[in-house]
Amino acid sequence: MRSDANLTAERPTYVTNLECSATGEHYPADTLQQLSQAGKPLLVRYDLARIGRELSRDAIESRPSDMWRWRELLPVRRKEDIVSLGEIETPLIPIPRSGGANVLVKDEGRLPTGSFKARGLVMAVSMAKALGVKRIAMPTNGNAGAALAAYASRCGIETVILCPEDTPEANVREIALQGGRVWRVNGLIDECGAIVAEGTRQGRWFDLSTLKEPYRIEGKKTMGLELALQLGWKLPDAIFYPTGGGTGLIGMWKAFDELEALGWIGSERPKMFAVQAAGCAPIVKAFDEGTDHAERWENAHTVAAGIRVPKALGDFLILKAVRESGGAALAVEDEATLQAVADAAGQDGLLLCPEGGATLAAYREALADGLVGVDDEVVLFNCATGLKYPMPPVENDLDRHQPIDFDAL
Numbered sequence: 001m002r003s004d005a006n007l008t009a010e011r012p013t014y015v016t017n018l019e020c021s022a023t024g025e026h027y028p029a030d031t032l033q034q035l036s037q038a039g040k041p042l043l044v045r046y047d048l049a050r051i052g053r054e055l056s057r058d059a060i061e062s063r064p065s066d067m068w069r070w071r072e073l074l075p076v077r078r079k080e081d082i083v084s085l086g087e088i089e090t091p092l093i094p095i096p097r098s099g100g101a102n103v104l105v106k107d108e109g110r111l112p113t114g115s116f117k118a119r120g121l122v123m124a125v126s127m128a129k130a131l132g133v134k135r136i137a138m139p140t141n142g143n144a145g146a147a148l149a150a151y152a153s154r155c156g157i158e159t160v161i162l163c164p165e166d167t168p169e170a171n172v173r174e175i176a177l178q179g180g181r182v183w184r185v186n187g188l189i190d191e192c193g194a195i196v197a198e199g200t201r202q203g204r205w206f207d208l209s210t211l212k213e214p215y216r217i218e219g220k221k222t223m224g225l226e227l228a229l230q231l232g233w234k235l236p237d238a239i240f241y242p243t244g245g246g247t248g249l250i251g252m253w254k255a256f257d258e259l260e261a262l263g264w265i266g267s268e269r270p271k272m273f274a275v276q277a278a279g280c281a282p283i284v285k286a287f288d289e290g291t292d293h294a295e296r297w298e299n300a301h302t303v304a305a306g307i308r309v310p311k312a313l314g315d316f317l318i319l320k321a322v323r324e325s326g327g328a329a330l331a332v333e334d335e336a337t338l339q340a341v342a343d344a345a346g347q348d349g350l351l352l353c354p355e356g357g358a359t360l361a362a363y364r365e366a367l368a369d370g371l372v373g374v375d376d377e378v379v380l381f382n383c384a385t386g387l388k389y390p391m392p393p394v395e396n397d398l399d400r401h402q403p404i405d406f407d408a409l
């Protein structure tokens with residue numbers, strides 16, 4: 001079988017409509033949509049009964065393992081519209097020493113552009129292309145902008161990308177090199193988003209902000225589909241997800257419902273843990289206070305740039321999933337995050353990004369607090385390659401012109 005067999009396969013159409021995530025109101029598929037009338041995210045709905053009749057778990061397993069093996073559960077209708085850079089299935093890596101015997105890391109850093117933002121953006125850009133979009137704008141903390149620039153440039157869509165001025169330098173430069181028009185803004189991601197929204201009102205571009213169009217979630221949900229297949233159509237006991245806008249957590253929760261409707265998994269669900277940084281924890285505050293929506297977090301700061309999101313449009317969807325699952329929203333200090341990164345790298349040889357480190361730090365706290373047990377099978381999400389972020393400096397220099405002190409090496 002060709003390795004791109006999933007991309008060249010015929011694509012039957014199973015999408016039925018879009019649906020408001022708050023009111024349930026229906027919207028037509030195959031039209032350009034942003035938020036619903038109620039100002040809430042739209043979700044893609046499929047004819048799951050028909051997919052269940054026409055497709056089996058075995059058929060899925062017999063395909064090449066990239067994310068397009070899930071095509072019946074994805075929104076792109078025509079194969080010509082797929083703007084692929086090779087969206088591989090990511091491995092589950094045990095970290096027995098730094099994590100424990102039952103801890104697996106889903107290493108999303110191996111995806112195109114080095115982060116799981118590729119899953120969401122390959123879908124959103126492919127759909128934008130299918131629907132005739134020529135210009136896209138987006139606020140980003142770095143990785144989403146990089147994925148957007150890459151996929152959009154690949155299919156000739158122009159991009160305007162706004163990021164906070166202290167976004168990791170690797171992100172700003174990769175966006176520019178991949179053809180994005182990138183601007184550093186003296187504000188946080190929601191303040192970049194306000195500029196994008198104003199340009200959208202002026203009709204200058206299509207707004208690809210997190211959850212402001214329906215298709216990024218569909219890409220991100222493949223994390224949940226993959227997990228089920230990789231674990232033998234059984235979900236883990238707990239999932240720790242570094243939560244910014246929450247697209248992945250919302251997407252996985254949706255994926256589990258779709259798999260259950262297909263009869264491919266049962267009704268058991270993992271405890272979902274939304275992990276945030278203590279310096280930017282709006283979802284944790286709302287979870288603790290028992291509210292449905294989260295207030296904006298003021299003076300947000302953390303080394304984990306990807307989860308520095310003071311206000312999330314999908315806050316109510318994140319909180320609902322976390323509560324229904326019996327999980328929790330947890331905040332971790334940056335020191336614990338950096339320690340976790342150092343431990344996973346030094347003891348298990350796996351270089352996590354800071355956001356990934358935050359999930360390991362949160363797992364350790366959850367274990368200590370009895371929220372998970374040592375025998376529970378746990379999946380942590382490492383959402384980007386650790387190579388994009390600053391690492392502790394190394395001061396060892398060796399002068400080969402001097403006598404070498406071998407005992408000191």
Ligand SMILES: *Cc1c(COP(=O)(O)O)cnc(C)c1O
Pocket residue numbers: 115117143144210242243244245246247248249306307353355356383384
């Ligand atoms: C974007 C991002 C996150 C947060 O993902 P959401 O689905 O938006 O919550 C976490 N980690 C990294 C590295 C990211 O780039």
